Amino acid sequence: MTPIFALVDCNNFYASCEKLFRPDLAHTPVVVLSNNDGCVVARSKEAKALGIKMGIPIFKIKQQIQQHGIQVFSSNYSLYADMSDRVMRTLEDMAPRVEIYSIDEAFLDLTGIQSAVSLIDFGRQVKHTIDRWIGITVCVGIGPTKTLAKLANHAAKKYTATQGVVDLTDRKRQRKLLALTPVQDIWGVGRRLSARLQAMGIHTALDLADTSAKSIRQHFSVVLERTQRELNGEPCIQLEQIPPTKKQIICSRSFGARVTSRIQMGQALCEHVTRAAEKLRKEQQQAKLLTVFIRTSPYQNNTPQYSNALSAQLSRPSDDTRDLIQLSMSLLDQLWRDRYHYAKAGVVLSDFYDIGTYQAELFDQPSIHTNSRQLMNVVDTINHSGRGQVFFARQAVKKGWAMKREHLSPAYTTRWNGLIQVN
């Protein structure tokens, strides 16, 4: 049976989540900012119509914000994650196999459902259900490969006549749409590849589809070869229902205000390590390698720059926050240079092992923490209870460098005191 994929993608997801709880903003332009209130990461359709570009730093559009009364929100990830859960659970009820691809996108495996319902009807049903149950607008793209489903979704968003659902299983329709699509709009083709492809005279998706796979493999990598094959309807990328275990965990942040003291840097880093360790335990993994990096702002040309990273192995894989903090602090000691204005720091955990599988070497020291598992369990349980926080002595109580979030909306769906009131 030929496989059929659908891609369901929420429209302007973060902006839509914010609007959902603010009916008064139904027709107002809305933008959502990145962490630290840095850049625009989501725009409502009204904001897009005003020409607000994705990724632009907020300070560059101060004037437009004033002039057009654009509503600005700091990102509110607990709200978006909760709304995402609702959308994904609904999809899982409707389709036999679902791959959650990102916070606002999912691939569905629709292979075989055509005998029961037309693909386009199914797509409309999905769209209607999510709209009615959750209040989020989605577009649905359907095709014989993931890359074509992505492309169909792109078309569903772009051409309003489609009413948000495109079935691209027909070969003739595929070629028609490919001819209309610039090569840089293809999933897997970014700025760099697109420039190289253009230089070779490959301008549209159809041009790429009609170039031989062999020639693509010669000039580029196996990744683009797969894209070329997928554009021709040959599936190379499978549906992944179960997310593969992570290979690394990164926790980093830009500071709300520049950091100049070693003490503050240590506190900030401890926060990141603590979060990273929590994620690690949630993955049920232990890490053996830890990397710390600190840097000044690359945008400040007039001040001295410093950027450096250092890695070290733990004597044995660990998920104990204390081990990770200890190692990261000794790395920071080596990395730290006085007199710089630091803009960002972070930690990377890697080289993961399943708990209990590591073969200890002959002269390895046994862990000094005999109660590690129980203690970390208690810490995680308390911190997730919503009733209080336990933290490590190194973490700061007063955080001068903390992230800027000046336009945060309430936690409408995950905290009682964020519940919306109807008067």
Added chain:
DNA sequence: TCTGGGGTCCTAGGACCC
């Protein structure tokens, strides 16, 4: 003054071994 965060995969090149 103010420019995000978190991931994956692939390749090339060097180190090292036989």
Added chain:
DNA sequence: TCTGGGGTCCTAGGACCC
């Protein structure tokens, strides 16, 4: 002093994604 080729493993860097 001259000198080969093939294989593996690791890492850094580049490219992409949302």
